[in-house]
Amino acid sequence: MSVDQPRVAALVRELIEAIGEDPARPGLVGTPDRVAASYAEFFAGVGEDPAAPLAHTISVAHGPAPETEPSGAVVMRDVQFRSTCEHHLLPFLGIAHIAYLPGSSVVGLGALPKVVDILAARPQVQERLGEQIADTIATALEARGVLVVLDASHQCVTARGGRQPAASTITVAARGALAEPAARSEIIALIARGEDPGTDRR
Numbered sequence: 362m363s364v365d366q367p368r369v370a371a372l373v374r375e376l377i378e379a380i381g382e383d384p385a386r387p388g389l390v391g392t393p394d395r396v397a398a399s400y401a402e403f404f405a406g407v408g409e410d411p412a413a414p415l416a417h418t419i420s421v422a423h424g425p426a427p428e429t430e431p432s433g434a435v436v437m438r439d440v441q442f443r444s445t446c447e448h449h450l451l452p453f454l455g456i457a458h459i460a461y462l463p464g465s466s467v468v469g470l471g472a473l474p475k476v477v478d479i480l481a482a483r484p485q486v487q488e489r490l491g492e493q494i495a496d497t498i499a500t501a502l503e504a505r506g507v508l509v510v511l512d513a514s515h516q517c518v519t520a521r522g523g524r525q526p527a528a529s530t531i532t533v534a535a536r537g538a539l540a541e542p543a544a545r546s547e548i549i550a551l552i553a554r555g556e557d558p559g560t561d562r563r
Contacts, residue, residue: 364404369397403445403452406482411493414475415501418466431463434506434539436551440474446517447484455513455529457491458552460545461498462505462538473498487513491534499536506539508548 370393377384377392384393421431440457457477480493491509499507511532519526539545 364397364401364407366394366397366401369400370394373397402482403443404483406479407484409479409482411476411479411497412501414472414479415468415498417472418468418502420466421463422465431465431467431505434460434462434548435467435470436460436548437470437473438552440477442477442481442511442513444481444485444487444490444513445483446515447486449517449521450484451516451520453487453513453515453517455487455511457494458508458510458512459494459498460508460539460548460552461502462507464503464505466502468502487511487515487530487532491532495534495536504537506537506544507535508539508545509534510549510552 373393373396374384377389382389384390422428437459438456440459441455442457443452443454445451446453459473459477476497477494480490480497491511495507495509498504498509512529514529518528518530535545539548
């Protein structure tokens with residue numbers, strides 16, 4: 362389902378009038394169309410299948426001899442994402458750390474950020490976003506375990522209300538074997554090792 366850009370533009374013109382501004386003044390005359398184009402990008406994931414990037418898998422067990430069995434985790438750190446808070450339609454920006462214990466197959470690493478992008482490109486809350494990423498990977502790959510850690514800065518916190526510009530929110534979603542705290546401690550340690558305390562996520 363694609364964003365109805367002409368309709369969004371018309372509504373933005375009404376919004377500009379509703380805040381007491383003139384949508385015909387030079388600085389605002391192009392704003393409705395620009396906002397509509399932005400919304401088409403921000404909400405491109407609405408109606409899209411987040412599992413689609415995971416459709417092509419690679420066998421872990423079968424390939425050039427000797428054959429093997431899956432054991433350790435696949436971990437991807439620092440996947441940047443941008444989403445929109447469904448409560449205020451303000452952005453939240455951050456990074457995702459994704460780990461999974463493969464079943465009989467893995468997926469190309471470039472597919473994991475695509476899953477994040479699709480699920481983030483819709484009205485969201487961070488807590489749900491992490492759970493949806495974990496569910497999509499667990500189901501599509503029949504993974505033995507999945508762990509998703511999101512660390513994000515929300516403009517509804519940093520730019521309005523309490524205005525806490527340095528605040529960030531961390532959420533954890535876990536499935537299967539990695540739902541056990543002891544099992545995921547090694548993964549958490551690997552993720553933490555890559556963290557740069559000086560990184561600004563705003």
